Amino acid sequence: MDELREEALSALRDASDADAIERWRVEWLGRADGRVTSLLRSVREQPQEQRASFGANANALKQSLESALAARQEELRRVQLEALTTTSALDVTLPGRPQELGRLHPVTQTLRDCIRAFEEMGFRVAEGPEVEWEKYNFDGVRIPQDHPARDMWDTIWVDKLVDGRRQMLLRTHTSPNQVRVMERMEPPIRVIVPGKCYRQEATDATHEWMLTQIEGLAVDEGIRMSDLKGVLYEFARKLFGADRKIIFHHSYFPFVEPGVEMALDCFICRGSDPSCATCHGTGWIEILGAGMVHPEIIDNAGYGSDRYTGFAFGIGIERVALLRWGIEDIRHFYANDLRFLSQF
Numbered sequence: 601m602d603e604l605r606e607e608a609l610s611a612l613r614d615a616s617d618a619d620a621i622e623r624w625r626v627e628w629l630g631r632a633d634g635r636v637t638s639l640l641r642s643v644r645e646q647p648q649e650q651r652a653s654f655g656a657n658a659n660a661l662k663q664s665l666e667s668a669l670a671a672r673q674e675e676l677r678r679v680q681l682e683a684l685t686t687t688s689a690l691d692v693t694l695p696g697r698p699q700e701l702g703r704l705h706p707v708t709q710t711l712r713d714c715i716r717a718f719e720e721m722g723f724r725v726a727e728g729p730e731v732e733w734e735k736y737n738f739d740g741v742r743i744p745q746d747h748p749a750r751d752m753w754d755t756i757w758v759d760k761l762v763d764g765r766r767q768m769l770l771r772t773h774t775s776p777n778q779v780r781v782m783e784r785m786e787p788p789i790r791v792i793v794p795g796k797c798y799r800q801e802a803t804d805a806t807h808e809w810m811l812t813q814i815e816g817l818a819v820d821e822g823i824r825m826s827d828l829k830g831v832l833y834e835f836a837r838k839l840f841g842a843d844r845k846i847i848f849h850h851s852y853f854p855f856v857e858p859g860v861e862m863a864l865d866c867f868i869c870r871g872s873d874p875s876c877a878t879c880h881g882t883g884w885i886e887i888l889g890a891g892m893v894h895p896e897i898i899d900n901a902g903y904g905s906d907r908y909t910g911f912a913f914g915i916g917i918e919r920v921a922l923l924r925w926g927i928e929d930i931r932h933f934y935a936n937d938l939r940f941l942s943q944f
């Protein structure tokens with residue numbers, strides 16, 4: 601058996617690749633007629649008095665060959681790896697490249713934070729279509745055809761004639777949802793409607809042709825301008841902290857009376873630079889339009905303006921994101937440059 605062991609180990613040393621090792625394994629340890637297997641089977645044929653020691657020796661031989669096989673396989677694997685790292689351009693010992701995780705777009709993050717702020721004040725979220733009818737986008741909010749206020753929104757029309765004229769458009773603001781919400785709900789109403797809007801706009805540092813708004817609408821008995829201001833102050837406090845300066849200017853929108861605009865102090869020039877691209881020297885960046893819902897719209901909804909009043913607002917979410925992070929140009933948001941987007 602010692603001779604057999606020597607022969608087997610020497611053959612194993614000569615086996616220099618995986619195939620040769622496998623052939624060696626079959627020859628020596630193969631289950632069907634490997635040489636050591638046959639030896640073990642022949643225990644019965646040995647003289648009675650030698651069987652025990654023969655069996656023990658044959659078993660020891662089998663075990664030593666099995667561990668020699670495992671050692672040889674491991675050795676060969678190491679040699680192959682070393683050969684690969686020295687001869688091949690591929691360095692398999694380098695750490696893998698990590699898979700980059702995606703994240704939410706900064707405007708989406710801001711939109712969600714704004715929605716949460718209003719939800720905490722008791723507003724519910726509703727949705728409306730981006731491709732809208734003229735009657736909701738304009739007529740329903742007191743901007744009939746040929747009304748000069750239509751010029752406030754440079755409209756992208758859908759090129760399809762209905763009853764001989766274009767009546768479908770990409771909504772220019774979320775305000776058509778004031779009418780849509782009032783059509784399907786009864787007061788008390790506390791609703792916000794987030795979504796994309798589109799305008800044929802010459803873009804600059806604070807204007808894009810696609811923008812995101814949140815429309816807010818509250819209708820109830822006894823709602824006053826002070827309620828609107830309270831809600832908007834609280835919104836600004838939640839998003840920007842208590843230190844930010846806020847100003848309300850009087851403004852005109854046909855669907856509210858009175859109408860206001862709310863602006864935050866310019867983080868770039870603080871009002872000191874007349875040529876500031878962001879605030880144009882005014883010191884303020886407008887983020888929303890708002891006001892008390894026009895009584896005519898309350899009456900059109902069938903609620904009765906003698907009993908019900910309401911407020912509405914429309915916030916520009918990209919503007920909120922600009923102010924929040926101190927970004928100097930709104931056009932970065934949709935330029936799809938990962939160097940910019942991955943900073944948020």
Ligand code: FA5
Binds near residue numbers: 811
């Ligand atoms: C409106 O769209 C009104 N529907 C807002 C409103 C709702 C008033 C309810 C009263 C009651 P305006 O066109 O000003 O108004 O837009 C509202 C906000 O959207 C602006 O304050 C600004 O923050 C944002 N915004 C407007 N135009 C753009 C633009 N081109 N790019 C980015 N943001 C814009």
